Amino acid sequence: MKAIEIEGLSFQYRNQEAGYALEDVSLNVEEGEFLGIVGETGAGKTTLLSAMSGVIPHHTNGEKEGVVHVKGKPVEEYASLYEMAVDVSLVLDSPENQLFNLHVFDEIIWGPENLGLDREEILDRGNRALELFGLEGFEDRITYNLSGGEKQKVAIASIYALNPDIVLLDEPTSQLDPIGTEMVFEAIDKLIEEGVTIVMVEHKIEEMAKYADRIAVLQDGSLRRVDETCSFFLEGDAHGIAPPQVTELGQRLREAGVDDVAVPLTLNESIDEYTRLLQRRGIK
């Protein structure tokens, strides 16, 4: 079974002036994969995540065509957004808009509490989330006093406590400084280790190259291309999405005649590759 299956999805917001936010998008997300979504402002990235999370049609109105299946079930068949969140949960770009409780631990167990689980199970999930995301000692901290990165980490921990199979992230670091950004990617690392299926919209292409198994490009509401991350940057049309700088350096070196360099995608790959290159030339 696919984690998410989208067939012929078009969407127009009720108050949208002209055209469609999404037009005839078909796309599958495999279980356990990390799919990155890129595209210009207004391309339809947030709308696509809204359709995957059930915000469309459960919360946002408009004209929808096509079908979105989450874990084999059409999103319309879920009773509510809350019921959907157990299968698929969305992390927004703004850390402020997704914390509702005064204290960190209450925030983390808020979801499980609302699922009506046993007290023991609720506390167990809360403690596991604290531990996994390195939030021990934060239990009684006031959520609105946390840094942006910490808030976002708490938001991810709260979602993790719901135990969803799929987590969607909409530019989760766009409002954060570099330290906050690093915290969020550490939290995403944990989700990956836990085998969670991830779909992330992100402008930081270095991070995309590092994490994504595949990359999808949206342009004017249409899906232009979806491909394995490596092929996406190294072959074919990247639709104006610049590759990571280390990749560009590799490509430029090849163009300049250094044809024994394997073009890297990430910083770590490039360190290994350039170390080998120097060693082959007798420079240690």
Ligand SMILES: Nc1ncnc2c1ncn2[C@@H]1O[C@H](COP(=O)(O)OP(=O)(O)OP(=O)(O)O)[C@@H](O)[C@H]1O
């Ligand atoms: N609530 C709304 N009501 C009306 N039109 C909307 C609404 N939200 C988005 N749109 C329109 O739908 C289109 C797609 O918007 P969307 O927010 O999905 O793009 P995006 O790729 O997420 O952009 P960004 O990079 O700025 O976040 C745009 O033309 C936008 O103006």
Ligand SMILES: [Mg+2]
């Ligand atoms: Mg958006």
